[in-house]
Amino acid sequence: xxxxxxxxxxxxxxxxxxxTGYGFFFHSEEDFRHASxxxxxxxxxxxxxxxVPGQPLPAEHVKTxxxxxxxxxxxxxxxxxxxxxxxxxAAAACVRQVFSGPVPRVVMIERKESRLNIRPGIEFMRHPxxxxxxxxxxxxxxxxxxxxxxxxxxxxxxxxxxxxRCWLPQIVYxxxxxxxxxMAGRPLVDQGSGSHSVACRGISFGLTAPLVERPPx
Numbered sequence: 231x232x233x234x235x236x237x238x239x240x241x242x243x244x245x246x247x248x249x250t251g252y253g254f255f256f257h258s259e260e261d262f263r264h265a266s267x268x269x270x271x272x273x274x275x276x277x278x279x280x281x282v283p284g285q286p287l288p289a290e291h292v293k294t295x296x297x298x299x300x301x302x303x304x305x306x307x308x309x310x311x312x313x314x315x316x317x318x319x320a321a322a323a324c325v326r327q328v329f330s331g332p333v334p335r336v337v338m339i340e341r342k343e344s345r346l347n348i349r350p351g352i353e354f355m356r357h358p359x360x361x362x363x364x365x366x367x368x369x370x371x372x373x374x375x376x377x378x379x380x381x382x383x384x385x386x387x388x389x390x391x392x393x394x395r396c397w398l399p400q401i402v403y404x405x406x407x408x409x410x411x412x413m414a415g416r417p418l419v420d421q422g423s424g425s426h427s428v429a430c431r432g433i434s435f436g437l438t439a440p441l442v443e444r445p446p447x
Contacts, residue, residue: 234355412434
């Protein structure tokens, strides 16, 4: 499939076994590298100077820090002061270390038997007509996400009553009959009236993937 790899990942997903996780979007190679560097460089700077005999090299400390941050993300233990934006930087650093050449346009980070598995997210390039991921586009690079393995799984969640932990899939389901494989939604508040709304967008990674509104009624 053409266009599968590029110079930076347009999306990086971290998926837990229960279908929750994170979705991160990068807008350019510079944006991706800046996110990665903002995680890696402070660690490297802390080890400037003569190496300490018997201590791991700085690069090994970077790997440990990436694994620690992403492990917290999988365990729902990310500190509030770190948030999704902090996880996005660790995810960018992880992808940059794994793929030294061309990078998949979509990358999936999973955890299997306590080990991280980083792979091309090829399933997101196929656009079955319903979202495989719905992402709360809250921070600079994205935010919390809900993942779906098939249309039935999506419809089951989409027809439920929204709650504080899961509300965007229900909105997307009620608004759209057909979508790209990834949908993102940003909460909005009208400064005048104080009313709340959501701005949704579909992400097709340059492929044909119609976004069709659901007929009323």
